Structure formats: C-alpha cells, structure tokens
Amino acid sequence: MKCIVNRRAKFSASHRYWLPELSEQENQKRFGPNSRFPGHGHNYVLYVSLIGELDQYGMVQNLSNVKKVIKNEVTSQLDYGYLNDIWEEFKQTLPTTENIARVIWQRLAPHLPLTDIQLYEHPQLWVNYQGKDMEATLTIQTHFSAAHRLASNQLSYEENLEIYGKCARPNGHGHNYHLEVSVTGEMDSRTGMIVDLVALQNVIDEYVVEPFDHTFLNKDIAHFADTVPTAENIAFYIATLLKEPVSKLGVELDKIKLIESPNNSCEIFCRHQNFNNVQGENKVPALV
Template sequence: MTSCLIVRRSRFSAAHRYWLEELSAEENRRRFGAAANIHGHNYTILVSMNGPVDRFGMVLNLSEVKQIIRREVSGQLDSQLLNETWEEFVRTLPTTEHMARVIFERLRPHLPVVRVQLFESEDLWAEYQGEAMQAYLTIADHFAAAHRLALDELSLEENTEIYGLCARTHGHGHNYHVEITVKGEVDERTGMLVDLVALQRLLKDKVLLPFDHTFLNKDVPYFAQVVPTAENIALHIRDLLEEPVRALGARLHKVRLIESPNNSVEVYTESFAPIA
C-alpha cells in the first residue's frame, strides 16, 4: 500500500522567558541576556505525518488534523506565558527545541506524527523526530560577497565554456543566506541542546565576518586555490564549523547555503536518510 508524508501548519503567539529559580536575578541575566525578560514570538508549527493513502485518496482528513492540533497544542498555548502553561515548561525552560519535543509527544497519541518543526522566527527554528532527547536546532544569517568561477590553468574561453557568465574576469556578487543545523541532547533543566548565544557568535566569527563584503577568490585564502562555487563554499563552512560546534557540546548536522532564489546547496556531516 502506498504511503505518503503529509504536513500541516499551525500558528500561535505566546510569551516566555529563560529564568531558572535556582539562580539569582544577576546570574539569570548574565546567562540568558535579554531572553531572561518576558518576551514573545509568533510561532509556526509544521507537523509531519506518515501513513498509507486510503480509498478516498488521503492519509488523514486534514480538517480533522487541524482540529486536533488546535485542541491539543495551539489552542492551549496561544496568548499564554509558556513558562506557566504546561507542566513540561515549568520543570524545563520553554526553548524552541524543548517545545518542539513536547509538542511532538503531546500529538503522538492522536496523530501518526514523525516530525515537528517549530519556527520561533525566520532565523531560528527547531526540529524533533521522536529520538528520545535528541533534537535539531537551526540558526540562519546572511552575508554579501563577490566571486568568480574559473580555474587558473584554463583560458577565459575554456572557463566560459564551463561556468558561463560566472567566469567573467571581474566577478559578480550574491546575498548569501546561510543556515546551520546542529543536533544534540536537550538538557532536562535548561531545555537547550547548545548555548544559542555561543552558536550565533561562532557563525559570526567563523563565517559571516570573514566572508561578508569580500571578493572570495582574493580575500579568503582558501578560495585562492578552490573555485568558490556554492558547493565549495558550503563545504568550507562545514569544515570551519564542525569542530567548534563539537566543542560547544553539539554536533553539526547540516549546512544549507542559498545563493539565489534559484540555487541552493545542502551539505550533511553524517549520512542523510529522509524521514520514512
């Protein structure tokens, strides 16, 4: 029997704060910064479900799925202070990664859920696939850079035959969008799989500052010898980040680089197996 993966979106708005009662006010603010204050987000949930296609041509009736998600999740969380809403958010901080896990577990008795993605903003989201305390966290940012696609040993005509207009001698530029996804264990108290501030700083120091407003071929030593295609840029970002992310206590899972609305590349640090 044929099976399909279907996805339903839902939204809610809620407030939260990162605040541990066992820490002083000063310690909380030092550890969590502005996130120690009560603040809010417009959250988006993507619920992925897998199952056979029935004789009506459906895995599930999406109208019923919508009502279940609203009853079990979004209707309960909308316009609430998350820290005081569910028991799971009292004992563990309602971080994006912990929330994705809890939403998955709350929906599991009612739907054949295989993945929950929770977007806190367009630059921060988490994913949970039912792997005990393992979750994924993605951060995104951008840099602007120029490059030229050409091999030094080839003539302009030969490079143009391979790379087209991208081989022009003065190069061209892009507004690159970069996403890095890390995987790790969600801490049972802080709700975090990695120090978010440290991860954002790592991306800034290792990638954004060295690459932004540069001519990659000339200003980034690595690309003096390697053609800065989107593929090679993504691979280099992976190599720059893999060990530093491990030092933070997580694992780099994926780098995604969007060069333009038409071109993007994904590089994985471990074997990639799509959700069954």
C-alpha cells in the same frame, strides 16, 4: 505507497528563561535579556509532518481532522498564553523552542502518525524534533554578501566560459548569500537548551560571516585561490570551518544550507562526514 504531508499552524505566546534555584544575577548571566521579568513573546509557526500510506481517498490523513487535533491539543492551549505556566512540562524544563517542539510531539503523538515537528520561533531560528527523547536539531539563519568568479586555474578563459558561462567573466559578480547552520544535540533537562545560542551565533560570525562578508572570495579567502568558489564548494568549506568549533559547544554540526539566489541553493549533510581533505584545487577534466 508511503507519503509525508505537512500541516501548518500558528500561535502567539510569551515565555521567560528563569530558574528559581538561581539568583537574579546567575539567571541574567546564563540567559541574558531572556531572563527579564515578565518575559517576552513570539509569533510561533508550527509545521506538523505526518507519514503514512495513502488511503482509498488518496490521503495520508484527513487534514480537517488533523487541523482539529492540532487546535485541540496544542494551539488552543498555547495561543496568547504564558508558556511557563500553561503546561506542567515547562515547570521542569524551560519552554525553549527545542522543548516546546518536544512537548508538542508528546501531545500529538497519540493522535497522529508524526515524523517531524518543526517550530519556528522567528524566521531566523527554528527547531526540528523527531521523537528521539531529548535530541533536537536547531537551525540559525544568517547572511553575508560576497563576490566570486567561477573559473579554474587549470583551464583557459574559453574553456571556463564553456563550463561556467557568464559566471566566468573576468571581473566576477556578487550575491547576497543566505546561510542556514543546523546543529544537533541533547536538551538539558532543566534549561531545555541543546546549545548556548549566543555562543553558537558568535562562532558562526567569527568563522564565516565576518571573514566572508563584503569580500571577493577568489582573492580575499585563501582557500578559494585554488578552489572554484561554487555554492557547493563554499558550503563545503563553511562546514570544514564550523565542524570543530561547533563540537566544542557540545553539539554536532548537522547541516549547512547555502542559498546563493532564489533559484540556487545547496545543502551539505555534515554528521559522520570527513572534512579533513578539503584543500587544494578542484580537478577539472580537460574539455574534449
């Protein structure tokens, strides 16, 4: 029986985005504040995922041994260090979150049956790397606040109450939505980046956060005049809005996760999915 287990680790380190072949002005233009001397730091959180068959003791790997390997090969070397100078790999390709995850995989792969490396630079930015050469998936978390009412124009008030319960009440209700946008692409062999983070954040803000924040979705967002704004429909619509502008940045929209409340969330897996027909009202069958 195959099983995946995850081991968490932490390290604190600093880094700087700076290419010596560029002038100071060129570095500032490309990397912004991240180019400042002598650099900046993060409290990184690392999740190492291992896959394998359960042994006679009911384990994929002895986690005490896993802990030692991660410490010996990664955290003891990186903790309280200046990443640009610690590992030779970071002299060729900058220590972006994407590239740090890639090199951690390379360091651990000879010792552990890896299936995923997840590295958090901070709670709103993280990377997943799965051993596919220079490919990585980067996730940005953001938020917006909005109200909605769950009710289909095809149904009576009583029928909507039957389906949506309290969410169908006439004046609606609100949520503080948390949105996770994941994109997949190839790391640049020099900068270590799969995408310009500022440009990606600007796209998310322009197409989603600014239009959606502090709105009544049913009335302020034209799409939801005829489409019930469930968390699922909101997430799917966000994917339609972001797919093309994200692709223009040179990466592929991988996943949209919308967290409506601590109890409710949904995920839309976007790669190879067609979003061209997302319009019009949801067809709700008549109640029997």
